[in-house]
Amino acid sequence: MIMQTVRISDAVRCFLLNVPKGPNLACPRETSLSGKQPGNTVLWRETLASRGGRVSLVSWQGLRFTGLASAHAINGHRAWEIDRLFVSTGQDKIPEDSNGAGGKLQKSWDHAFTDFLEKLVQEAGERSGERVMLRLPFDSPCVHDARLAGFYPFFEEVLLEGQVAEDGQNAAASPLSLGVRLPHDDYGLFQLFYAGSPQQVRDGLGSTFDQWRDSQNPFRREMREWVIREKERIIGWLGLRTVDGWQEGEVMYHPDFPDALPVLLEKALARQGIQKWLIPDYQEMSQELLLRRGLVETARYVVLVKTVAARVMAPGFAAVEA
16 A cells, blocks of 8 residues: 555546545544535645645555545644545455454554554644644544554543523523623633643643644634623633534633623524534533533544654754763
């Protein structure tokens, strides 16, 4: 099997063969929310027009297409996301029997899967990437293979969607009020993330401001955003975006101010129509309130991250005291 960076000739060849086909093993955020996989034409355009912000790999066995994987820089060079992952055996897998016979196709598939992941991490590292993220269905057998490639599961996400039901209880008036998010609020939002996220999540998404900023959803630029402030400190954030007739929502709140969450969600749920929220598992209160308002869980994902080892560009010696 030959694995290489996608070139124009590879893109033309894949176009003529109408590959890749089949399910995308990766579940990037946008696909998870919309349920729609971008066509191959989009991939070729993004790959060939990219200037360091995307890496795409293809593998061939002779003239037969055997796989493709692609990753992009999320919101800066430090954080990358694997958004396309197609691996094909060309035939059904054969499980091993009690005597150890068979199973060769399964092992070959696993090996190709981990090879793609390891090569993408290497390519991201050569472009100053520090961490590579991969979202998979939480019950996917690919989770095991990703862990063999050095990816570690940092948290799960639950996709909640549906029509908002009427709230049977009269909401009590709150002294907290929403204000529009301002351009200089970036660092305040990082402080809010740091306060409201477990240490393991901070390790995965970024424990410094620059790392966190580069791992943020780039579509936040299209969102309408509000914040709640308490003595100049941001204690709550809400982001809403309308896509193809449905509303995507994101929320963060400070654990010392749980009363901020109902205020944020009331703003979001006032709009009728389909709502979609991809909520991390550590935001249990957010999940509970959204489920209470009629949304239902439709999918669950695990977010895995691999830290990229820094390359030594010019090894040398340094004097030390004896």
